[in-house]
Amino acid sequence: AVLSLTNARTSVTSGLVGHAAKVIGVATSKQREKCTYTGQIIPPPARYGGRHTVTLIPGDGIGPELLNHVRELFRFSCVPLDFEVVNINSSITSEDDINNAITAIRRNGVALKGNLETNHTLPPSHKSRNNVLRTGLDLYANVMRCQSLPGVQTRHKNIDIIIIRENTEGEYSSLEHESVPGVVESLKIITRNNSLRIADYAFQLAREKGRRRVTAVHKANIMKLADGLFLECCREVASGYPDIAFDSMIVDNTTMQLVSKPHQFDVMVMPNLYGNVVSNVCAGLVGGPGLVPGANYGRNYAVFETATRNTGKSIAGRNIANPTAMLLASCLMLDHLKLHDYASMIRNAVFATMNESLLHTPDIGGQGTTSEMVQSVMRNIKSSGPLTTEL
Amino acid sequence: MTLSAWRTQGWSGARPPPCARALGLTANHGASESPPARADSTFKVTMVPGDGVGPELMTAVKEVFKVDGRDVLYAAGFTRSVLLCGVVCIRVAGDVPVEFEEFHVSEVQNMASEEKLEQVLTSMKNNRVAIKGKIHAPMEYKGELASYEMRLRRKLDLFANVVHVNSLPGYSTHHNNLDLVIIREQTEGEYSSLEHESVSGVVECLKIITREKSRRIAKFAFDYATKKGRGKVTAVHKANIMKLGDGLFLQSCAEVAELYPKIKYENIIIDNCCMQLVQNPYQFDVLVMPNLYGNIIDNLAAGLVGGAGVVPGESYSAEYAVFETGARHPFAQAVGRNIANPTAMLLTAANMLRHLNLEYHSNMVSEAVKRVIKQGKVRTRDLGGYCTTGDFVRAVVANLRLRPVI
Numbered sequence: 001a002v003l004s005l006t007n008a009r010t011s012v013t014s015g016l017v018g019h020a021a022k023v024i025g026v027a028t029s030k031q032r033e034k035c036t037y038t039g040q041i042i043p044p045p046a047r048y049g050g051r052h053t054v055t056l057i058p059g060d061g062i063g064p065e066l067l068n069h070v071r072e073l074f075r076f077s078c079v080p081l082d083f084e085v086v087n088i089n090s091s092i093t094s095e096d097d098i099n100n101a102i103t104a105i106r107r108n109g110v111a112l113k114g115n116l117e118t119n120h121t122l123p124p125s126h127k128s129r130n131n132v133l134r135t136g137l138d139l140y141a142n143v144m145r146c147q148s149l150p151g152v153q154t155r156h157k158n159i160d161i162i163i164i165r166e167n168t169e170g171e172y173s174s175l176e177h178e179s180v181p182g183v184v185e186s187l188k189i190i191t192r193n194n195s196l197r198i199a200d201y202a203f204q205l206a207r208e209k210g211r212r213r214v215t216a217v218h219k220a221n222i223m224k225l226a227d228g229l230f231l232e233c234c235r236e237v238a239s240g241y242p243d244i245a246f247d248s249m250i251v252d253n254t255t256m257q258l259v260s261k262p263h264q265f266d267v268m269v270m271p272n273l274y275g276n277v278v279s280n281v282c283a284g285l286v287g288g289p290g291l292v293p294g295a296n297y298g299r300n301y302a303v304f305e306t307a308t309r310n311t312g313k314s315i316a317g318r319n320i321a322n323p324t325a326m327l328l329a330s331c332l333m334l335d336h337l338k339l340h341d342y343a344s345m346i347r348n349a350v351f352a353t354m355n356e357s358l359l360h361t362p363d364i365g366g367q368g369t370t371s372e373m374v375q376s377v378m379r380n381i382k383s384s385g386p387l388t389t390e391l
Numbered sequence: 392m393t394l395s396a397w398r399t400q401g402w403s404g405a406r407p408p409p410c411a412r413a414l415g416l417t418a419n420h421g422a423s424e425s426p427p428a429r430a431d432s433t434f435k436v437t438m439v440p441g442d443g444v445g446p447e448l449m450t451a452v453k454e455v456f457k458v459d460g461r462d463v464l465y466a467a468g469f470t471r472s473v474l475l476c477g478v479v480c481i482r483v484a485g486d487v488p489v490e491f492e493e494f495h496v497s498e499v500q501n502m503a504s505e506e507k508l509e510q511v512l513t514s515m516k517n518n519r520v521a522i523k524g525k526i527h528a529p530m531e532y533k534g535e536l537a538s539y540e541m542r543l544r545r546k547l548d549l550f551a552n553v554v555h556v557n558s559l560p561g562y563s564t565h566h567n568n569l570d571l572v573i574i575r576e577q578t579e580g581e582y583s584s585l586e587h588e589s590v591s592g593v594v595e596c597l598k599i600i601t602r603e604k605s606r607r608i609a610k611f612a613f614d615y616a617t618k619k620g621r622g623k624v625t626a627v628h629k630a631n632i633m634k635l636g637d638g639l640f641l642q643s644c645a646e647v648a649e650l651y652p653k654i655k656y657e658n659i660i661i662d663n664c665c666m667q668l669v670q671n672p673y674q675f676d677v678l679v680m681p682n683l684y685g686n687i688i689d690n691l692a693a694g695l696v697g698g699a700g701v702v703p704g705e706s707y708s709a710e711y712a713v714f715e716t717g718a719r720h721p722f723a724q725a726v727g728r729n730i731a732n733p734t735a736m737l738l739t740a741a742n743m744l745r746h747l748n749l750e751y752h753s754n755m756v757s758e759a760v761k762r763v764i765k766q767g768k769v770r771t772r773d774l775g776g777y778c779t780t781g782d783f784v785r786a787v788v789a790n791l792r793l794r795p796v797i
């Protein structure tokens with residue numbers, strides 16, 4: 001009996017020592033400090049002395065110039081934010097750049113990015129860099145709020161639709177093969193887990209924002225199993241939110257209804273490709289790709305960019321790009337970091353600038369330049385500030 | 392550019408005008424941030440002079456902050472209108488736009504109490520930036536294990552202490568051109584204030600190391616290294632003896648290091664580290680360590696470049712920044728004798744101005760201090776000279792005026 005006791009004690013103590021040496025995170029109340037079971041650690045947020053650090057990925061095309069304007073504006077408005085710039089060369093095939101960017105976003109938790117161009121001529125093993133970023137960080141929800149801006153002339157007025165798009169699977173799984181020459185099979189993956197997750201996100205968001213209806217967009221009459229699963233998951237989640245109405249609509253009907261009677265839609269949730277199409281249609285409804293910001297949320301990370309993810313190669317360097325989308329995306333980022341005062345200050349200034357049609361950039365029918373618009377935003381911020389003594 | 396645009400956009404272009412900040416008129420909603428407290432375009436900063444020479448050093452800081460361009464201009468006979476025409480490119484801006492909110496707390500003089508602590512905390516919540524001297528903790532056990540300063544640090548959660556050890560130009564020591572950063576975890580470790588005497592004559596003092604705080608300080612160190620472009624972070628520990636405690640610290644540092652592939656991570660035992668610092672300090676770049684080792688290494692490194700009178704330091708939490716000297720000693724022997732070296736406190740004040748986004752003023756103050764030290768004519772006793780604190784401060788002020796302002 002004595003031997004067994006000592007054995008038990010040594011095994012307990014060695015177990016304790018072993019436990020201390022294992023890499024297991026401590027569950028805390030903060031979401032960002034939880035450890036996932038994959039063993040990756042989620043470090044605490046990068047905020048010291050009141051200043052946040054955020055990763056900045058300039059991207060291609062109009063990305064760098066617009067993000068420079070954002071940086072300038074933040075410096076002007078004394079936003080307590082520092083940017084860690086990570087450049088990605090989208091034309092080379094090595095994965096180092098994008099992995100570097102993913103690590104940087106893991107460190108800081110939040111990123112602001114321009115779009116990265118994907119060259120079609122490169123071999124199929126070269127995946128889209130934006131896609132790699134999204135799947136690498138598991139940014140499963142793409143949220144885009146299409147809101148008509150009062151100063152912009154559009155055919156339909158007073159639109160306010162939130163589109164939630166599943167961001168990691170669906171048609172964008174990058175799984176294709178050619179088993180027989182001339183016959184290509186492209187796999188669209190729909191999983192129960194991800195569909196439940198995105199539906200839950202949609203309903204939570206609808207509840208938070210006080211929205212009354214969620215519409216699931218699908219093509220389950222054709223893709224009976226895939227979109228059928230998606231629809232079923234949405235229905236399941238909807239039953240847990242009795243205060244929010246749920247209906248579904250086939251994607252072809254949806255696009256037609258969007259262009260004829262967009263006011264019937266409130267919140268829409270859908271898989272990846274339909275999300276791409278519907279979000280571009282809605283962006284067009286409110287005035288174009290230069291006006292709508294987008295956000296990609298994951299469990300631990302958030303990346304902010306323009307909603308329609310255009311590179312804008314043709315207008316790069318000509319000072320005619322519309323900075324509104326990127327500025328509003330940076331406001332979304334400030335809201336995410338809980339810097340609400342700065343966010344509303346910049347947002348109001350942007351809306352005030354939008355009201356002056358003389359400053360509109362060519363994409364919304366004016367003749368203004370990007371820098372003029374940004375200067376006007378800065379002037380609006382300055383004038384909305386307190387009166388100061390003579391310097 | 393119009394004159395008004397030129398004036399408001401700042402002289403160097405890097406300083407944003409104060410009127411660009413919105414005043415937080417509404418109460419803070421939960422955790423939402425409002426822009427820091429401003430009153431008529433000055434920045435409010437909490438000041439805690441502390442014990443010993445603290446009050447004298449704070450007076451030095453206030454004197455340096457008071458003088459600026461305006462006195463020079465009026466002395467030189469320029470009228471305001473001439474200056475406003477922009478003919479003479481001199482800053483019309485007056486004093487350094489900082490207003491100090493003073494709190495006199497002292498444990499040894501019985502001026503420390505819970506209410507005072509609450510007052511300081513309230514002030515910090517509004518201002519978020521503070522400058523402080525050392526609040527001396529008495530050796531005798533008077534019923535409270537945690538010293539006043541330790542309680543303040545815990546309440547504000549100032550978990551990271553950064554001491555940037557820079558050799559002063561013009562003052563040579565055994566090691567010149569030193570550029571070292573020491574990051575110290577400031578809230579746990581040996582300073583946990585947990586001690587008990589279960590059996591009389593046998594005292595147990597608990598050193599607490601937690602995974603969460605170790606990860607936090609490691610992340611701070613690597614983020615600091617990334618921001619300042621440093622290439623190496625060395626963790627200092629004694630994990631061969633304290634296998635679980637410092638072992639956990641080391642493991643947390645290694646975990647966080649994986650997220651920073653561009654920064655080299657090493658570790659070194661504290662005894663070897665001290666020896667290496669004295670023999671060859673150039674091998675270190677950024678050092679990160681738990682509380683007590685940090686205290687020792689801070690002072691050691693300060694000694695390498697000239698002593699406690701020359702090294703500035705700062706403490707960070709997620710929301711607050713507190714600026715104080717690197718090696719913290721009340722230096723009670725020097726009280727009233729006007730011999731303390733104000734360099735450390737002036738450089739600390741310059742760092743504080745940089746944190747407040749007042750780059751121009753910050754550079755002005757630190758350049759003036761460095762110029763005085765480089766010239767070598769005015770040196771206090773600890774650097775081998777015979778001058779008093781007052782002489783030094785006057786020399787710094789004189790050098791402020793000499794600076795060509797653009």
